[in-house]
Amino acid sequence: MFRCGARLDLRFELWGRLAAVARARVPARRCGLWEDTCFEFFLAVRNSPEYWEFNLSPAGHWNVYNFSGYRQGMQETEAFTALPFAVRRRRDSLVLELELNLSRIIPADQALEGALAAVIKLQDGQRFYWALSHPGPHPDFHRRDAFIIEL
Numbered sequence: 001m002f003r004c005g006a007r008l009d010l011r012f013e014l015w016g017r018l019a020a021v022a023r024a025r026v027p028a029r030r031c032g033l034w035e036d037t038c039f040e041f042f043l044a045v046r047n048s049p050e051y052w053e054f055n056l057s058p059a060g061h062w063n064v065y066n067f068s069g070y071r072q073g074m075q076e077t078e079a080f081t082a083l084p085f086a087v088r089r090r091r092d093s094l095v096l097e098l099e100l101n102l103s104r105i106i107p108a109d110q111a112l113e114g115a116l117a118a119v120i121k122l123q124d125g126q127r128f129y130w131a132l133s134h135p136g137p138h139p140d141f142h143r144r145d146a147f148i149i150e151l
Contacts, residue, residue, distance in 0.1 A: 006108040012039040012056070012096040012118065018089070027060025029076075036121045039096055044147055046111040052077060053142070058087050058094055066105075071142050079104040112151035117141040 033055040034040065044051035049069040056062050062085070064077040085098040106112065117131040129139035133146045140146070 006101060006103040008043075008098070008100045008102050010041060010098045010100070012116075014058075014094045014096075014118070014120070015092060018092065018094055027057075027062075029063055029082075030057070030061040031063060031076075033057050033061055033063060034119050036119070038119045040117040040119070040141060042115040042117070042141060042147060043102070043106065043151075044113050044144065045106060046113055046150075051142075051144075051147075052105060054083070054100075056083065056085055056096055056098065058089070058096060060087060067142070070144065077105060113144070113147040114149040114151060115141060115147045116149070 037058055039056045039058075041054050042051055043054070051067050053065045053067065054062075055064070062083040064080050064083070066075050066077045067073055083098065084100065085096055088095045088097075102108070115132060117129070120128045120130065122128075129141075131139065131141055131146060133148050134140075135143055135145045
C-alpha cells in the first residue's frame, strides 16, 4: 500500500514456509541486498528520468540509491542515515512496515510513479523475483514501464 504526501507508508507481507528464507545477523546499511531476500520499492517524479531504489531486508538491512536514468549514475542517497521500518516474524509470515518522510528527497507537491518488488532467496540459493509488473522478457525492476503506481 502507498500513501504519499511528504510521508510514505508502506507494508510488505510474505507468507509461506519462512524457515527456508535466508536471514542475516546484524542489521546495517548494506549494498547488494537484492542478492538475498529483499523488499524493494522504486519512486520517480513523473516525466523525469531520475528515480530512487529503496531496499529493505527482513533482517533489518537497508539502502537507498539514486539513479540519474535507467540503471545510470547509481549512488547511495545520503539524505537517509536510517530507514524507519519494523519487521515482525511469525512461523508462517513476515510483515515489514515503513513510515518514511520523503521530503528529504522529493518535494511534496510532485506527481510520483512507483513500483513494488521483492527478491526471495531460499537457503538453497534459489531466487524468486516478484513485482506488480514485469513488462519485459526477464524481471527488471528498474524499467520505468514497471512503475505502474501513480501517487
